[in-house]
Amino acid sequence: MPQFYLRPYGLLTAHHHGSLSLGGGRFRFSGVELIVRDETGVDRSAMGLGELRAWLMLQPPEVVARVEALRDNLSRPRPDIAGLDLGRPRLMAVLNVTPDSFSDGGDFFDTDAAINHGLALLAAGADIIDVGGESTRPGAAPVGLDEELRRVVPVVSALAARGAKVSIDTRHAAVMRAALGAGATIINDISGLTADRESLKAAAESQAAIVLMHMQGEPGTMQHAPHYDNAALDVFDWLEARVGACHNAGIAASRLVVDPGIGFGKSLPHNLEILRALSLYHGLGAALLLGVSRKRFIGMLSQEEPPKERLPGTLAASLEGLNQGCQIVRVHDLAAFTQARAVWEGLHPVCP
Numbered sequence: 001m002p003q004f005y006l007r008p009y010g011l012l013t014a015h016h017h018g019s020l021s022l023g024g025g026r027f028r029f030s031g032v033e034l035i036v037r038d039e040t041g042v043d044r045s046a047m048g049l050g051e052l053r054a055w056l057m058l059q060p061p062e063v064v065a066r067v068e069a070l071r072d073n074l075s076r077p078r079p080d081i082a083g084l085d086l087g088r089p090r091l092m093a094v095l096n097v098t099p100d101s102f103s104d105g106g107d108f109f110d111t112d113a114a115i116n117h118g119l120a121l122l123a124a125g126a127d128i129i130d131v132g133g134e135s136t137r138p139g140a141a142p143v144g145l146d147e148e149l150r151r152v153v154p155v156v157s158a159l160a161a162r163g164a165k166v167s168i169d170t171r172h173a174a175v176m177r178a179a180l181g182a183g184a185t186i187i188n189d190i191s192g193l194t195a196d197r198e199s200l201k202a203a204a205e206s207q208a209a210i211v212l213m214h215m216q217g218e219p220g221t222m223q224h225a226p227h228y229d230n231a232a233l234d235v236f237d238w239l240e241a242r243v244g245a246c247h248n249a250g251i252a253a254s255r256l257v258v259d260p261g262i263g264f265g266k267s268l269p270h271n272l273e274i275l276r277a278l279s280l281y282h283g284l285g286a287a288l289l290l291g292v293s294r295k296r297f298i299g300m301l302s303q304e305e306p307p308k309e310r311l312p313g314t315l316a317a318s319l320e321g322l323n324q325g326c327q328i329v330r331v332h333d334l335a336a337f338t339q340a341r342a343v344w345e346g347l348h349p350v351c352p
Contacts, residue, residue: 001062002038005236006070007280009033009046011325013348018049022325023282024077025087026350032071035280037233073285078327079254081209081287082165082185084127088345089322091337092167092330093126094293097151098135098143111154118159124334128186131155131179132169136190136219136264148175157182167211173198180206186257190215190264192242204249211257211289212242216265223265231270232277235260236284243284256286257328262317263295271297275317278324290321291330315340322348 008022008029019028032052036043047055052071056064078086097114118129133151134143143151152168152175160166160183167186168179173196176187188211193199195218203210214235216226228234239258246256258281260274281288292298298313299305305313311333318329318337322344331337 002036003233003237004063004066004070005035005037005233005280006067006074006283007033007035007277008074008282008325009279011279011323013350020049020071020075021077022074022279023086023287023327024075025325025327026348027325029074029279032074034067035233037230042230042233070283074282076285078287081255081257081328082128082167084165086287086327087350089326089341090127090328091125091334091341092128092130092289092291092328093121093334094330094332095121095129095131095155096135097131097133097155109151111151114155115158118155118164119162121334122159122162122164125338126164126334128165128167128328129159130167130169130186130188130330131159131184132188133175134170145172145174148172149178153178153182156184160184171195171199173202176202176206176208180208185209186211189213190261191218192239193246194242200245200249203246204251207255209255209257210246210251211259212239212246212286213259213264213289213291214238214261219264226265226267226270228270231266231273232280235274236280239281239284243286253285257289258284258286259289259291262290262292263297268297268300271295275320278321278326282325287327288325289328289330290318290326292317292321293330293332311336319344 010030011027013026016030019030022029031048034045056067084090095118099109121129131152133148156166156179166184167188168184169188170176171189171191186209187203190213192212193203216222243256260281262271293314294307294310298310302313321329
């Protein structure tokens with residue numbers, strides 16, 4: 001059977017007859033791009049929601065069930081994540097406790113420096129602080145478990161004790177469990193709970209929110225000639241399978257966030273294809289996170305600026321994500337994003 005996808009378009013912040021809310025947020029959509037993929041290729045048809053209903057009346061039951069499920073996923077209100085109302089875009093601030101991360105390695109490797117920076121992020125309005133103890137930049141080598149634990153647990157504990165919503169950025173079940181025990185409430189796994197055979201179990205046994213990110217390969221080799229038949233759709237299929245695996249493990253859909261993994265096993269054309277199609281991923285029925293901050297594709301499109309000089313391009317790509325309904329953006333430059341979000345919210349009022 002062909003595979004079906006729906007990408008909402010015509011996103012508006014005003015109520016229009018026949019439109020549906022996108023994920024229960026401030027945007028509504030009045031039409032969809034119906035995408036059909038089979039062994040011969042990909043076919044795309046733009047249609048209004050009324051046209052979609054008429055088309056469905058002519059389809060077999062299995063197609064109706066699939067497309068109606070996608071439509072319902074697009075419009076279903078997203079529940080709070082770790083106690084955060086997703087009615088406004090949320091800012092996940094990066095805190096790398098590493099000596100070798102691609103843009104800020106060594107800046108906060110010292111535990112006290114990391115805690116102080118985390119408290120500054122909290123005071124500046126970070127909705128989530130994402131603490132990571134292992135660099136996952138292209139070509140990065142793995143970190144020993146004991147060292148990763150040493151780096152992150154004291155930082156998580158100190159920040160959680162001060163009221164921060166803390167996310168633990170890790171691929172390892174033991175680190176997930178330790179960080180959750182120290183007060184983290186979100187697991188952010190670049191492998192989508194696949195790198196460690198115990199991670200799905202650890203997530204299921206917790207009450208944490210789970211960020212499932214797509215990555216082709218692993219950090220050490222992921223940029224060695226990544227290949228997709230269709231990047232946007234292949235990433236959708238992989239994330240859909242991971243959402244299904246979480247459901248089978250007893251993890252409620254209300255706890256899930258999906259991230260298409262910009263820059264993780266993707267070339268420049270792959271990244272751009274996925275960014276243009278971001279609204280597609282609302283069809284997974286989960287909150288959508290976008291992480292483009294300081295990534296290499298920005299320099300590739302511009303003048304090969306080093307990571308800390310990629311803020312303007314980061315803002316441009318992240319705001320495009322907000323324009324496609326992303327509920328969470330992962331950022332390094334919190335002050336700039338706080339201001340950008342304030343202006344964006346003024347320009348895009350909540351639907352009445």
